Amino acid sequence: GQQLNQSPQSMFIQEGEDVSMNCTSSSIFNTWLWYKQDPGEGPVLLIALYKAGELTSNGRLTAQFGITRKDSFLNISASIPSDVGIYFCAGQALTGANNLFFGTGTRLTVIP
Amino acid sequence: ETGVTQTPRHLVMGMTNKKSLKCEQHLGHNAMYWYKQSAKKPLELMFVYNFKEQTENNSVPSRFSPECPNSSHLFLHLHTLQPEDSALYLCASSQETSGGLKQYFGPGTRLTVT
Numbered sequence: 001g002q003q004l005n006q007s008p009q010s011m012f013i014q015e016g017e018d019v020s021m022n023c024t025s026s027s028i029f030n031t032w033l034w035y036k037q038d039p040g041e042g043p044v045l046l047i048a049l050y051k052a053g054e055l056t057s058n059g060r061l062t063a064q065f066g067i068t069r070k071d072s073f074l075n076i077s078a079s080i081p082s083d084v085g086i087y088f089c090a091g092q093a094l095t096g097a098n099n100l101f102f103g104t105g106t107r108l109t110v111i112p
Numbered sequence: 113e114t115g116v117t118q119t120p121r122h123l124v125m126g127m128t129n130k131k132s133l134k135c136e137q138h139l140g141h142n143a144m145y146w147y148k149q150s151a152k153k154p155l156e157l158m159f160v161y162n163f164k165e166q167t168e169n170n171s172v173p174s175r176f177s178p179e180c181p182n183s184s185h186l187f188l189h190l191h192t193l194q195p196e197d198s199a200l201y202l203c204a205s206s207q208e209t210s211g212g213l214k215q216y217f218g219p220g221t222r223l224t225v226t
Contacts, residue, residue, distance in 0.1 A: 009206060024216060031213055033213075033214065033215075040222070041219050042116070042204075042218050042219045043202070043214070043217045044217070045214060049189060076200070088155070092213045104154050105154075
């Protein structure tokens with residue numbers, strides 16, 4: 001299957017700081033998605049990206065579809081304690097295919 | 113968000129038991145999925161159903177048996193599981209569109225096999 005490498009694996013930041021994480025794949029993706037998972041819950045969709053170079057925001061979150069179509073980035077500005085969780089990237093490799101490939105996640109800890 | 117619900121939320125079963133996980137989606141979607149989430153591993157896709165038809169079976173052992181009676185309900189029947197099957201089992205649904213794929217997840221069932 002497709003391999004998605006997500007980095008960093010974990011982050012410890014102070015409240016108020018900005019956060020950046022990224023995801024790279026070994027092949028081209030047509031769709032990139034970013035999810036957040038809280039403990040004991042399922043992943044919640046944050047942002048969906050459909051075109052190379054696309055930049056999309058959702059509140060304090062901004063994600064970009066890399067122009068090579070092999071990577072994506074997620075930024076969180078002015079972090080708050082409720083940003084704590086695991087952030088997953090996911091990609092759809094073939095248009096029309098119902099399969100998403102997931103990264104291993106970035107665990108974010110926000111220190112008040 | 114109650115678009116996708118899963119029951120039970122927690123399940124402990126012995127290796128000789130038979131149990132079922134249930135998933136229901138209230139989003140009007142036409143595709144449903146089962147994923148397995150183990151610690152420090154990416155989500156593993158197990159099964160995909162499109163319009164009630166199974167379109168993907170990712171080499172899942174036969175001790176896991178899916179059932180999709182209609183496009184809103186999905187079951188995962190469990191039989192003679194192994195301890196390594198302990199994990200969070202997530203259900204998801206999506207609406208197939210030309211604009212790309214967005215899957216919405218349920219809260220998961222935390223399964224422990226003893």
